[in-house]
Amino acid sequence: MTEAATGHYSVMADEMEGYLLSEASGAGHGAYCDCTAGEGGYARRILRRTSGSTVIAIDCDRAALDRCRRRLSEFRGRVQYFHGSFSKIADATSGHLPLAGIVADLGLSRLQLADAERGFSFRLEGPLDMRFDRSQELRAADLVNRGGERELANLLFRLADERFSRRIARAVMRARPVRDTTHLAQIVAAAVPRRGHRRIHAATRTFQALRMAVNDELGALGALLELAPGLLAPGGRFVVVSFHSGEDRMVKHSFRRHAAAGIYKLLTRRVVRPSADEVKRNPPSRSARLRAACRTGQEFPIK
Ligand SMILES: C[S@@+](CC[C@H](N)C(=O)[O-])C[C@H]1O[C@@H](n2cnc3c(N)ncnc32)[C@H](O)[C@@H]1O
Incomplete structure (x- = not known):
């Protein structure tokens, strides 16, 4: 093929x-x-x-x-x-x-990215999953809807160099429960300052960090x-x-x-x-x- x-x-x-x-x-x-x-x-x-x-x-x-x-x-x-x-x-x-x-x-x-059900993409509506191995328990929803604010901010900063990690974590706490991928993408986009010509989508780093954490x-x-x-x-x-x-x-x-x-x-x-x-x-x-x-x-x- x-x-x-x-x-x-x-x-x-x-x-x-x-x-x-x-x-x-x-x-x-x-x-x-x-x-x-x-x-x-x-x-x-x-x-x-x-x-x-x-x-x-x-x-x-x-x-x-x-x-x-x-x-x-x-x-x-x-x-x-x-x-x-x-x-x-x-x-x-x-x-x-x-x-x-x-x-x-x-x-x-x-x-994997194109399969909405897997929850890897901020462009496609899907569950906050992001597990490579679907027999594993931990999902992105656990980190987003259950973890603490500081824990989430640290994760975004450590794994994706997200400079607005604290603002994003605070916005997520206020909006909980976060329903799905596109809901999370909206929360992140609203939490970070708008820029004219952003090179990447505002939620790119957040999704990358969550995926990396879920799959260690x-x-x-x-x-x-x-x-x-x-x-x-x-x-x-x-x-x-x-x-x-x-x-x-x-x-x-x-x-x-x-x-x-x-x-x-x-x-x-x-x-x-x-x-x-x-x-x-x-x-x-x-x-x-x-x-x-x-x-x-x-x-x-x-x-
Ligand atoms: C970029 S793709 C590899 C594409 C492959 N080189 C090809 O030519 O088709 C990465 C793959 O690695 C798997 N993967 C990621 N982390 C892994 C890990 N810790 N152990 C085993 N597989 C992993 C993902 O599920 C995904 O299928």
């Missing part, structure tokens, strides 16, 4: 493929872990380029994993699916270690960054695509720290951004940032 047919574009797929599967990585054999299988775009690239490989496809959204399974049906036998967080990568990949490569494409997909996205990334070096074979590659400056910072620091300890060789000295052509074809890709590292032969953890 083409990207246009599925309504989903895999961001920086050529760059991901270049770093994950270059000649130097010994592509073609072994097991690769796609931590965020989503619509299967990255996994398909890996499977096509490497005839002898296995892909472990992880996603904590069961509906996404089911779509991925259908889309990759032609590769049956070469893909293993794991429903859960990539913070459980050690469980998901046991039996396939050490890995030839790990890739993570953080955040949410366009299909920084916590999961932190766990993955710590576990990855212990799972990769010497020469194995680790590629991370993020859309959030806080996430990119975590990746940068982890890669540098492990490089200083001799565990990684950095493949990207500077962050890699999508080409102008890609941004034109797929505007949401504009905030993507890619970093890659290669596992050395150094023992891990170092005693």
Whole structure:
């Protein structure tokens, strides 16, 4: 299926493929872990380029994993699916270690955003849900309608650098109960000063922060960054695509720290951004940032 047919574009797929599967990585054999299988775009690239490989496809959204399974049906036998967080990568990949490569494409997909029932979009009326994993209890409504004002303000500031976090939190407290996504978007828009040419919608940061909190996205990334070096074979590659400056910072620091300890060789000295052509074809890709590292032969953890 083409990207246009599925309504989903895999961001920086050529760059991901270049770093994950270059000649130097010994592509073609072994097991690769796609931590965020989503619509299967990255996994398909890996499977096509490497005839002898296995892909472990992880996603904590069961509906996404089911779509991925259908889309990759032609590769049956070469893909293993794991429903859960990539913070459980050690469980998901046991039996396939050490890995030839790990890739993570953080955040949410366009299909998830476009599904009003999931509650990710401030443009579509839907429940205040925002869970990737729908078997989880915590939803955005719990943070918005039950949490304290200070807690909400801190969350908006910490996870999305929202400069009007206090005003927004106060407005939310006054308006409670907040009914749904569009109600929340209206409350936020009314709480922040109007500006002539705002680059992004007033509610963008609030929705991003709530989604990240509901899914503990920084916590999961932190766990993955710590576990990855212990799972990769010497020469194995680790590629991370993020859309959030806080996430990119975590990746940068982890890669540098492990490089200083001799565990990684950095493949990207500077962050890699999508080409102008890609941004034109797929505007949401504009905030993507890619970093890659290669596992050395150094023992891990170092005693
Ligand atoms: C941007 S999409 C990935 C798209 C994919 N690279 C492709 O080419 O189709 C991100 C996916 O990661 C999943 N996800 C986000 N956080 C996760 C986590 N902690 N563990 C597992 N999956 C996660 C989301 O459910 C979503 O399906």
